[in-house]
Amino acid sequence: MSKKANSIITYIVLTVWSAIVLFPLWTLIINSFKPQKEIFKDPFGFPKNFTFDGYIEAWKNGRFDIYFINTLIVTTLSLILILWIGSMAAYALAKWKSPLSNFLYIFFIAGLMIPIRLGTIDLVRLIKALGLQDTIWSLIPIYVAMGMPIATFVLTAFIKELPEEMFEAARIDGASEWQIYSVVTVPLLRPALATVAIFNMIKIWNDFWFPLVFIRSEKARTVALGVSLLFGQYRTDWTRALAVLSLAAIPLLILYVLLSREFIKGLTAGAVKG
Amino acid sequence: MSQANDSQKRKAGVFDVKDRRQTTWIFFLLPALLVYLIFMAIPLFDSLRLSLYTGKGYTPTTFVGFQNYIDLFTNPLWRERFFGAVKNTTIFFMIHMLVQNTLGLLFANLLSPNFKGRELFRTIIFTPATLSVLVVGFLWTLILNPNWGAINKILISVGLKQFALPWLGREGLALPIISLTSAWQWVGMPTVMFLAGLMNVPEELLEAARIDGASEWEIFWKIKFPLLKPVVGIVSILTFVDNFNAFDVVYAMAGAKGEPGYSTDLLATLFYRTGIAGEHPVGIPNMGMGAAIAGVTFFILMAGVLLWLYLSRRGAEDV
Amino acid sequence: MQKKLFVLLSVLVLASMLLAACGSAPVATEAPAAPAATEAAPAATEAPAATAVPAQPDDKEVTLTLGSWRVDDVAAWEKIAAAFHAEYPNITLKFDPTNPPDYNAALRTQLETGTGPDLFFVRSFTVGRELFGAGYIASLKDLPGLTDAFSASAYAPWATDSGEPYAVPISAVSHGIYYNKELFAANGIEIPKTWEELMAASKKLLDAGVIPFANGTKDAWDINEVVMMQLIPSDIGGYEGRMAYLNGDRCFNSDEMVAAFQQIADLRPYVPSGFEATSYYDGQQLFAQGLAAMMFDGSWSINDFKRDSTDFEWGVFYPPALAGKDLYVTFHPDAAIGANAASANLDAAKTFLAWLETNEFSELLGNNIPGFFPMAKSAPALTDPIANDFMSFNNQAKGVDIRFVWEKLMEPPAGSVDAYTSLNNNVIAVLKGVETPKEAADAFNADVAAWYAPSAGCITK
Numbered sequence A: 001m002s003k004k005a006n007s008i009i010t011y012i013v014l015t016v017w018s019a020i021v022l023f024p025l026w027t028l029i030i031n032s033f034k035p036q037k038e039i040f041k042d043p044f045g046f047p048k049n050f051t052f053d054g055y056i057e058a059w060k061n062g063r064f065d066i067y068f069i070n071t072l073i074v075t076t077l078s079l080i081l082i083l084w085i086g087s088m089a090a091y092a093l094a095k096w097k098s099p100l101s102n103f104l105y106i107f108f109i110a111g112l113m114i115p116i117r118l119g120t121i122d123l124v125r126l127i128k129a130l131g132l133q134d135t136i137w138s139l140i141p142i143y144v145a146m147g148m149p150i151a152t153f154v155l156t157a158f159i160k161e162l163p164e165e166m167f168e169a170a171r172i173d174g175a176s177e178w179q180i181y182s183v184v185t186v187p188l189l190r191p192a193l194a195t196v197a198i199f200n201m202i203k204i205w206n207d208f209w210f211p212l213v214f215i216r217s218e219k220a221r222t223v224a225l226g227v228s229l230l231f232g233q234y235r236t237d238w239t240r241a242l243a244v245l246s247l248a249a250i251p252l253l254i255l256y257v258l259l260s261r262e263f264i265k266g267l268t269a270g271a272v273k274g
Numbered sequence B: 001m002s003q004a005n006d007s008q009k010r011k012a013g014v015f016d017v018k019d020r021r022q023t024t025w026i027f028f029l030l031p032a033l034l035v036y037l038i039f040m041a042i043p044l045f046d047s048l049r050l051s052l053y054t055g056k057g058y059t060p061t062t063f064v065g066f067q068n069y070i071d072l073f074t075n076p077l078w079r080e081r082f083f084g085a086v087k088n089t090t091i092f093f094m095i096h097m098l099v100q101n102t103l104g105l106l107f108a109n110l111l112s113p114n115f116k117g118r119e120l121f122r123t124i125i126f127t128p129a130t131l132s133v134l135v136v137g138f139l140w141t142l143i144l145n146p147n148w149g150a151i152n153k154i155l156i157s158v159g160l161k162q163f164a165l166p167w168l169g170r171e172g173l174a175l176p177i178i179s180l181t182s183a184w185q186w187v188g189m190p191t192v193m194f195l196a197g198l199m200n201v202p203e204e205l206l207e208a209a210r211i212d213g214a215s216e217w218e219i220f221w222k223i224k225f226p227l228l229k230p231v232v233g234i235v236s237i238l239t240f241v242d243n244f245n246a247f248d249v250v251y252a253m254a255g256a257k258g259e260p261g262y263s264t265d266l267l268a269t270l271f272y273r274t275g276i277a278g279e280h281p282v283g284i285p286n287m288g289m290g291a292a293i294a295g296v297t298f299f300i301l302m303a304g305v306l307l308w309l310y311l312s313r314r315g316a317e318d319v
Numbered sequence C: 001m002q003k004k005l006f007v008l009l010s011v012l013v014l015a016s017m018l019l020a021a022c023g024s025a026p027v028a029t030e031a032p033a034a035p036a037a038t039e040a041a042p043a044a045t046e047a048p049a050a051t052a053v054p055a056q057p058d059d060k061e062v063t064l065t066l067g068s069w070r071v072d073d074v075a076a077w078e079k080i081a082a083a084f085h086a087e088y089p090n091i092t093l094k095f096d097p098t099n100p101p102d103y104n105a106a107l108r109t110q111l112e113t114g115t116g117p118d119l120f121f122v123r124s125f126t127v128g129r130e131l132f133g134a135g136y137i138a139s140l141k142d143l144p145g146l147t148d149a150f151s152a153s154a155y156a157p158w159a160t161d162s163g164e165p166y167a168v169p170i171s172a173v174s175h176g177i178y179y180n181k182e183l184f185a186a187n188g189i190e191i192p193k194t195w196e197e198l199m200a201a202s203k204k205l206l207d208a209g210v211i212p213f214a215n216g217t218k219d220a221w222d223i224n225e226v227v228m229m230q231l232i233p234s235d236i237g238g239y240e241g242r243m244a245y246l247n248g249d250r251c252f253n254s255d256e257m258v259a260a261f262q263q264i265a266d267l268r269p270y271v272p273s274g275f276e277a278t279s280y281y282d283g284q285q286l287f288a289q290g291l292a293a294m295m296f297d298g299s300w301s302i303n304d305f306k307r308d309s310t311d312f313e314w315g316v317f318y319p320p321a322l323a324g325k326d327l328y329v330t331f332h333p334d335a336a337i338g339a340n341a342a343s344a345n346l347d348a349a350k351t352f353l354a355w356l357e358t359n360e361f362s363e364l365l366g367n368n369i370p371g372f373f374p375m376a377k378s379a380p381a382l383t384d385p386i387a388n389d390f391m392s393f394n395n396q397a398k399g400v401d402i403r404f405v406w407e408k409l410m411e412p413p414a415g416s417v418d419a420y421t422s423l424n425n426n427v428i429a430v431l432k433g434v435e436t437p438k439e440a441a442d443a444f445n446a447d448v449a450a451w452y453a454p455s456a457g458c459i460t461k
Helices: A003-031 A037-039 A053-061 A064-095 A099-113 A116-129 A135-163 A162-172 A176-205 A207-213 A223-233 A236-273 B002-014 B022-048 B067-074 B076-111 B118-130 B133-143 B151-157 B176-188 B190-197 B203-211 B216-244 B248-254 B269-275 B287-318 C002-027 C032-048 C073-088 C100-112 C126-133 C153-158 C181-186 C195-207 C221-236 C238-246 C254-268 C280-288 C300-310 C346-355 C359-368 C385-396 C417-433 C437-449 C454-458
Strands: C062-067 C091-099 C119-123 C168-173 C175-180 C212-213 C292-298 C314-317 C328-330 C332-339 C372-374 C398-401
Touching: A003 A207, A003 A236, A053 A236, A053 C314, A064 A099, A064 A135, A064 A176, A064 A223, A064 B190, A099 A135, A099 B022, A099 B287, A116 A135, A116 A207, A116 B022, A135 A207, A135 B022, A162 A176, A176 A236, A176 B022, A207 A223, A207 C100, A223 A236, A223 B133, A236 B118, A236 B133, A236 B151, A236 B248, A236 C091, B002 C153, B022 B287, B022 C314, B067 B076, B067 B287, B076 B118, B076 B176, B076 B216, B076 B269, B076 B287, B076 C328, B076 C372, B118 B176, B118 B190, B133 B176, B133 B248, B151 C168, B151 C437, B176 B190, B176 B248, B190 B216, B203 B216, B203 C314, B216 B287, B216 C280, B269 C100, C062 C100, C062 C346, C073 C346, C073 C359, C091 C126, C091 C346, C100 C119, C100 C126, C119 C346, C126 C332, C153 C332, C168 C359, C175 C181, C175 C221, C175 C300, C175 C385, C175 C417, C181 C221, C195 C212, C195 C254, C212 C254, C221 C238, C221 C254, C221 C280, C221 C292, C221 C398, C221 C417, C238 C328, C238 C398, C254 C437, C280 C292, C280 C300, C292 C300, C300 C372, C300 C385, C314 C385, C328 C385, C332 C346, C359 C372, C372 C385, C417 C437, C437 C454
Parallel strands: C062 C091, C062 C119, C212 C292, C328 C398
Antiparallel strands: C119 C332, C168 C332, C168 C372, C175 C292, C175 C314
């Protein structure tokens, strides 16, 4: 097959898939600007009776400003903690050769397999004992704990791949483990950290189970919880429901478009490691 | 805190290693370990203990040993639901392996050479993965709606009325459709991971093969795929774990009961109904039985992961 | 990377604040009220802890939270709360609903961990009784006026077998068929007097290219609660008939039950072609668009129909009985309000509960949320015409009864299937044509007789 034929096939396949991806998203956005009846009569055309009602109602009923800021605080702090303590742990797990570290590695990645929802009741008691119920601070330690398995899994594997001579050289130069970790290892970990960050960001931003259990008052609601509550109220009003869903989806889409360049750059850096 | 100190001492005693950096390692591990223990491991372990108890609501107090597990496997009602859920979850997982990961491999392969628009396509393919599962489920429910959804409208307009089916309403049809929706959302994950893997394939190797007259097909199977094997392993195990915990997409598209007729009931929806929400309309959860369902799920996952670890170790020794 | 990530996140924080600023423009009119409400809430949650000694509750400012599954009725309950506050200025009521599917579980978690609302909606029969049995609901045996304001049958769904009440009944719901008057007129159809006439009318509509019934089975519960359990009383003879099943005098596969399943089979040609994937809300929309002429639904949907079905005249009628049978209507006790036994403001909570007995409350509820019928003996007449149509069914009927499975049939021992689930599964199987009415009734009987002691004699080999 000629190179040209190959690239034509590439374009066709990718364009078709892109259409399959974008079409539903397009219907989500355009339908959120249509009155209910038009959504059902003409679900896929451009809005004829353009309306902002869905968005106006959503902002009026739900304090999306509060929801967004809460979710951002929770997501950002959780991610920073996951990357920080996760990379420290991964460094030790990769470099400490002992039965205990093997055991701890297995222990950490075992968390990938268990639905944390099962521990909800115990967590409720714990959060209450800490006096954190009905605050966004109740979510952060849980998300950090939830993020540990994937962080240790990805980062440990990545550190193990790094050439051992590099670490030896640093040690011979008299660097402490803390210096080797923070000065030598972390910069090389960037692509893996980006992967861990993106994985966890998606999970944390969209989680609605723990907010549902821990949070009642409006001041502490996250986007996902706000959406699920408004969604229940609007389930017969698709204009509003779609506006709420769009409101929830768009910030993360923007963040993703901004981050995806970083993400891909990180991966390219990963390819030339060592 | 004191517990941690104790265990630290014990470790030092038990593992009389020459590694002088041991304290340093423990210092590195401690923050992660504490958070993980307190907010995940202990609550989860405690709920495994719950699977040995029975009682109404969230405080099962009567110790019953393994009775919950015995009921799960022998009582006709539980057995039917449980094995139904195991079967459905397995199908759900297999469809992801077949569709999501194959497409991911294909896309990664198409995207690995540099060409115009590559970055755009890559961004688009990953986009649905950034959306909430509820948003995706709801959107596709609209598109698949039998009365005014796009799919059926298009089918009818091109004269294929007989194929305009109630996609989410037929047993045997709903589960594959929901699985495909989920695969649509998550295909970006394997794509990105395979892409990362492909970037590690040395370009000289591919050039040499091309000069030798190898076709792209041969190059893929003979050079790229063997080098991608570790990534295939990681992608498979993540797909396995994620899909054996899947809940939101079925909840959004088929409800917590896995309609129609439990044909889309997954282990996680069964667990949710049994242990957390209770069955409509009474809604009294059986936390002990729920914990038992989660316990069995845990052992299934554990078996799968151990199998993978075994295979990947052996694979590593072969190389 | 981390630095860049952080920069990007900060950009997003700024962006969202900008969004918030833009968004606050349309909110502006509401703004003064909203922040006040949110600030009042935290203060209120602190308050009970501070006033550990409820010595003189009358002098203290108290905020009570009211948990509910009625997310649709926020506006109406705010009116009710305002009226109550006007009368008791030191008590503020905050309505705080949870989505219906999450309600039971969320409430239980809250009660379990001591974070439950002061007052909450209590489901009738099993669920409420179970919570009371666990000690989470305060007993109301001393609440003044309760047993005078309500008839025994009205509060029985929220009382123990010995008659100890634990919640004040607030509303019952009725059921019926919503119909499109214009489509009926265009096809020369009168409100049918018998089931046979209804089927003939459905045939006519189908031939005219109209979907006769908008009901589907995607959500499962509605075909059971608003279709099957609406038809059953006329088939079995209302309350007395139901008692015959509960006493074990009749088996659950009796001819009467087969007749009810037969009616589901009769409906099969007249539901939407994609009924398996048509949800409850899809059904309401099919009706609202004028694509379907009728829909079985509950009185609680009056407001939804009013909002969506604006292009044509519509009304309600009760599904008629089979020719030669008497009409019985399903009028179902739906909601009561109970007080959290652990509430720090139990006295204030009881003040509110006693207020629920007044005509003032009945009027506020019945007229602000049409379709929820106040249950007090002296409840004043309602103003909503559709709500009054629903009420008129009770007078046309020979008798009224609750939904068939609600009493006693939903508490099987672990590992057995309850009557609700069994009936639901078999109704869907008949509508899909997978089971005949006889097979469905036999399966229903086998499921229930397997554990319901009075029916032990009905177990067939």
